Amino acid sequence: MAKRLVAKGEFSRKLSERVEKVQGSQFWASVFRPGSIFRKGYTDSPRNRSYVIMNSVLYHLHPVKVKRHAVKVSYTLCLGGLSFFLFIMLTVTGIFLMFFYRPTAANAWNDIATLHTSVAFGLLVRNMHRWAAHLMVLSVFLHMARVFYHGAYKPPREFNWVIGVMLLMLTLLLSFTGYLLPWDQLALWAVTVGTNMMGYTPVFGSQVRFVLLGGAEIGTDTLLRWYVLHVLMLPFVIVIFMAVHFWRVRKDGGISGPL
Amino acid sequence: MAEVPDHLLQRSLDRRAFLAAQGGGAGGGAAAAAPADDPGKIPTSLLERSAAGGGTATATAPATTRPAATPAAGPAGHTQRLLTVVKAGSIQDVKAVPTDKVHTWPHLLIGEFVATMAMTAFLLVFSAVVNAPLLGMANPNRTPNPSKAPWYFLGLQELLTMFHPMVAGVTIPGMGLIALGAAGYIDKNPSNKPEDRKFAIALMTLFLMFWATLVIIGSFFRGEGFNFILPWRQGVHDIFDL
Numbered sequence: 001m002a003k004r005l006v007a008k009g010e011f012s013r014k015l016s017e018r019v020e021k022v023q024g025s026q027f028w029a030s031v032f033r034p035g036s037i038f039r040k041g042y043t044d045s046p047r048n049r050s051y052v053i054m055n056s057v058l059y060h061l062h063p064v065k066v067k068r069h070a071v072k073v074s075y076t077l078c079l080g081g082l083s084f085f086l087f088i089m090l091t092v093t094g095i096f097l098m099f100f101y102r103p104t105a106a107n108a109w110n111d112i113a114t115l116h117t118s119v120a121f122g123l124l125v126r127n128m129h130r131w132a133a134h135l136m137v138l139s140v141f142l143h144m145a146r147v148f149y150h151g152a153y154k155p156p157r158e159f160n161w162v163i164g165v166m167l168l169m170l171t172l173l174l175s176f177t178g179y180l181l182p183w184d185q186l187a188l189w190a191v192t193v194g195t196n197m198m199g200y201t202p203v204f205g206s207q208v209r210f211v212l213l214g215g216a217e218i219g220t221d222t223l224l225r226w227y228v229l230h231v232l233m234l235p236f237v238i239v240i241f242m243a244v245h246f247w248r249v250r251k252d253g254g255i256s257g258p259l
Numbered sequence: 260m261a262e263v264p265d266h267l268l269q270r271s272l273d274r275r276a277f278l279a280a281q282g283g284g285a286g287g288g289a290a291a292a293a294p295a296d297d298p299g300k301i302p303t304s305l306l307e308r309s310a311a312g313g314g315t316a317t318a319t320a321p322a323t324t325r326p327a328a329t330p331a332a333g334p335a336g337h338t339q340r341l342l343t344v345v346k347a348g349s350i351q352d353v354k355a356v357p358t359d360k361v362h363t364w365p366h367l368l369i370g371e372f373v374a375t376m377a378m379t380a381f382l383l384v385f386s387a388v389v390n391a392p393l394l395g396m397a398n399p400n401r402t403p404n405p406s407k408a409p410w411y412f413l414g415l416q417e418l419l420t421m422f423h424p425m426v427a428g429v430t431i432p433g434m435g436l437i438a439l440g441a442a443g444y445i446d447k448n449p450s451n452k453p454e455d456r457k458f459a460i461a462l463m464t465l466f467l468m469f470w471a472t473l474v475i476i477g478s479f480f481r482g483e484g485f486n487f488i489l490p491w492r493q494g495v496h497d498i499f500d501l
Binding site (some may be wrong): 006030044049050052053058062063064065066067068069070071073078081082085086089105109110112113116123124126127128129130131132134135136137145148149150151152154155157158159161165166169172175176182183184185186187188189190191192194197198200201202205214217218220256259 | 374390394403410
């Protein structure tokens with residue numbers, strides 16, 4: 001018994017020596033900048049609390065300090081942040097789905113069916129992608145309502161509100177373009193109804209519809225176009241708008257309030 | 260240059276009058292009055308002091324026969340004089356009001372981390388339990404009845420049953436969207452307190468409820484031929500899917 005305890009003490013001493021050595025190495029110190037909580041000798045001090053943000057990529061998103069009322073969950077309900085997080089989840093799950101999907105009328109539905117039955121976690125990841133998409137529409141919408149009720153659309157934030165409305169539109173477009181991709185009856189007819197509505201726009205409505213569908217009605221060309229819009233073009237645009245949105249939050253004086 | 264406040268000027272004048280009344284007898288009295296008489300000249304008391312102290316008086320120092328009260332103190336024993344008054348505003352212009360702030364790490368980041376983990380857990384569990392729909396393969400020759408847009412467009416589809424497509428599909432949503440985007444330019448009320456902006460809150464609540472109601476009706480109360488039905492009579496399986 002005593003011998004085992006000694007051995008255990010020996011082991012933990014060796015382990016901490018090893019940890020010490022790794023954390024003291026040049027590689028470790030080059031990865032984690034001063035103030036990182038993973039760095040050797042991190043202590044909780046106001047200076048290090050500032051460094052955690054200042055010396056990490058998070059500095060692009062957050063200032064070193066934020067208003068006290070803004071960190072309360074009851075103020076923001078995390079809706080903006082969760083919208084962004086859902087976008088990241090959708091990107092990750094979407095990349096997974098892209099490995100198993102071909103955007104042609106002949107293959108699309110079968111690829112999804114195969115994904116369900118023959119790909120490890122295929123069904124789960126597709127479910128996550130679908131539900132996260134619906135949740136993102138909901139959370140962006142609720143985020144908008146929250147911002148309005150806090151009067152945060154008023155100067156100096158009025159332009160960021162405009163960007164936010166555009167982000168809501170882009171979110172809807174992303175969801176709508178993704179809706180077609182499974183190429184089942186639900187997808188085809190939901191998109192048929194949706195694009196018919198769009199065709200009523202005066203002057204250029206029918207032309208826009210023709211370009212978007214790649215023809216007079218939905219077919220394999222539509223599938224390819226909406227696939228490219230869904231996985232490449234709209235994400236590219238929305239990321240730019242998001243970057244401006246987050247940057248303006250800080251430039252316009254941080255989060256609004258307190259009420 | 261900042262102006263000297265009136266009360267300080269007045270105090271200075273009073274002091275001079277008082278010293279003049281005393282006949283300039285006191286040693287400091289003359290010194291205090293000197294700069295006012297001849298602003299370009301160094302007060303004699305200071306010259307005396309430097310002569311007595313370091314012995315390096317300037318060559319131009321006028322010789323004085325005054326009995327040197329060596330440290331030239333004021334009448335009350337003050338050894339410094341008021342040279343000028345600089346008001347704080349002219350040096351530092353503080354615009355920002357200090358606000359109550361906390362460090363982002365850990366106060367904000369912990370909360371964000373918990374929120375993302377909770378969302379991930381919810382999404383995983385929900386996705387493990389509820390499957391995304393995959394109906395039969397798309398068939399352009401077989402139109403389902405009812406045919407519905409995605410749920411977030413069902414408000415628009417609902418409007419289509421009431422108005423001309425131009426109005427329901429383009430004019431109303433277009434105007435709504437423009438009004439929404441321009442809210443920050445239309446609303447001139449600077450307050451963000453709920454009690455000051457009852458009209459704006461009422462209007463927005465009406466707007467949101469309008470769309471929410473339409474979406475709910477379009478989703479659950481429209482059956483075959485987009486006719487009004489009661490979902491608890493027919494069930495939602497045939498009329499609504501995500």
